[in-house]
Amino acid sequence: MITLKLDLKSDYEKGTDVAAKLLKEGKTVAIPTETVYGLAASAFDDEAIKNVFIAKGRPQDNPLIVHICDEAMLKRIAKNIPDKALECAEKFWPGPFTMVLEKTGETAISVSAGLNTVAVRMPSNKTALDIIRKSGLALAAPSANSSGSPSPTKPCHVEADLDGKIDAIVFGENCEVGVESTVVSFCTNPPRLLRPGAVTEKQLRELIPDLEVDKAVLASLDKDEIAHSPGMKYKHYAPKAEAYLVEGDSGEFCEFVNSKKQAVAVCFEEDKNISINKIVYGNQKDESSLAKEVFAALREVDELGVKTAYIHAPSKNGIGLAVYNRLLRATAFKVIKL
Ligand code: TXA
Ligand code: MG
Numbered sequence: 001m002i003t004l005k006l007d008l009k010s011d012y013e014k015g016t017d018v019a020a021k022l023l024k025e026g027k028t029v030a031i032p033t034e035t036v037y038g039l040a041a042s043a044f045d046d047e048a049i050k051n052v053f054i055a056k057g058r059p060q061d062n063p064l065i066v067h068i069c070d071e072a073m074l075k076r077i078a079k080n081i082p083d084k085a086l087e088c089a090e091k092f093w094p095g096p097f098t099m100v101l102e103k104t105g106e107t108a109i110s111v112s113a114g115l116n117t118v119a120v121r122m123p124s125n126k127t128a129l130d131i132i133r134k135s136g137l138a139l140a141a142p143s144a145n146s147s148g149s150p151s152p153t154k155p156c157h158v159e160a161d162l163d164g165k166i167d168a169i170v171f172g173e174n175c176e177v178g179v180e181s182t183v184v185s186f187c188t189n190p191p192r193l194l195r196p197g198a199v200t201e202k203q204l205r206e207l208i209p210d211l212e213v214d215k216a217v218l219a220s221l222d223k224d225e226i227a228h229s230p231g232m233k234y235k236h237y238a239p240k241a242e243a244y245l246v247e248g249d250s251g252e253f254c255e256f257v258n259s260k261k262q263a264v265a266v267c268f269e270e271d272k273n274i275s276i277n278k279i280v281y282g283n284q285k286d287e288s289s290l291a292k293e294v295f296a297a298l299r300e301v302d303e304l305g306v307k308t309a310y311i312h313a314p315s316k317n318g319i320g321l322a323v324y325n326r327l328l329r330a331t332a333f334k335v336i337k338l
Contacts, residue, residue, distance in 0.1 A: 003167065004018075017134060019031065019131045020131050021135075028041050028052055028055060029131075029170060034123060035175060036143045036151040036152055038067065039052050039055065040067070042138075043064075043077070043111055046108035050110055058147040062142075065098050065119040065181070066120050066141075067120075067139045067140070069132040077101075077106055077118055077120055078103060081102075084186065085186040092199050093122040095124045096182060097199045099119070111140045117185070127172045148238060150298040151180060151295045153293075177198045179294065181197045182197030182204070183197070190211060192212045193217065194214050194217075194228055195217070197322045202318070214229065218325065218328070239330065241307055245311050245331045246312055253267065257274060258274065261276055263276060264277040264310075266311040268283060277306065287320035313327065
């Protein structure tokens, strides 16, 4: 398959028109969103959705998020929506926030991977919204990476993983947020945080004081435990190198990695005294800067071809919790406490 490259810089209207037309024809198109790039297909077209699973090599039992641009689409896809969910939509949409709701049955079976619920999000990225609007469709879109590899935050990441496997890539801007949306299930009482993201636990608690945080956010599930968010049970975001998450202050971290001559340190700007190879992923005190670059840094680890990576663990404050959650999976829960 030859993947069409749609360059928005030369002609935004034409690029988004072509993307929408392809989606209406049942094609698979990678699009930018504010969180990560998504691999979109019509949420109503079972064949198209199957092609998304095939292109990513995604396990069949891991459901997709449906992207919408207005309330009419929400009502078409989900039913019996609790008032709390509507309040959250009012506050956090459009934006990096996904709600798991009871499904109507309008979307293709494979979108929900056999569950009776559906995950819905209204993105804030202009290109994503314009493409949804122009297509007139709700778009199912998982992250546009090969299943298991770090999520794509730049169009070149999508190209590296999916060129030749999907119909088109929209070359938009780099993603502002850098980690995937916050996922909350409203199908449990009280509602449950399944995946942390840029909409933080603190912000959610202002509307949902009794919010539960799923065990899978900070711990690995036992073999026989049910994953409330099927995506959480898979090895994820992992570089090919053996990676470790390292907790400690800057002095401790620098001293520790300096004895590992063959490895790479994935570190903060503040970690000045490192004498081995290093990849800086942001400022320790600014968790948003870490979120924005964490996946690109994991990809860089593999470009260096090193066998081992030591990643300086962020705080779990605000969006830091989302970064920490992704790094736990990228390192298969291998945490070193200094
Ligand atoms: O920011 C995002 O959410 C990005 C962009 C493209 O919008 N999308 C994304 O999709 O991260 P994906 O497929 O990589 O992650 C979807 C997550 C998975 O962990 C999946 O298990 C969970 O949402 N999910 C989807 N439908 C669900 C459902 N019905 N019940 C529980 N979890 C669900
Ligand atoms: Mg993903």
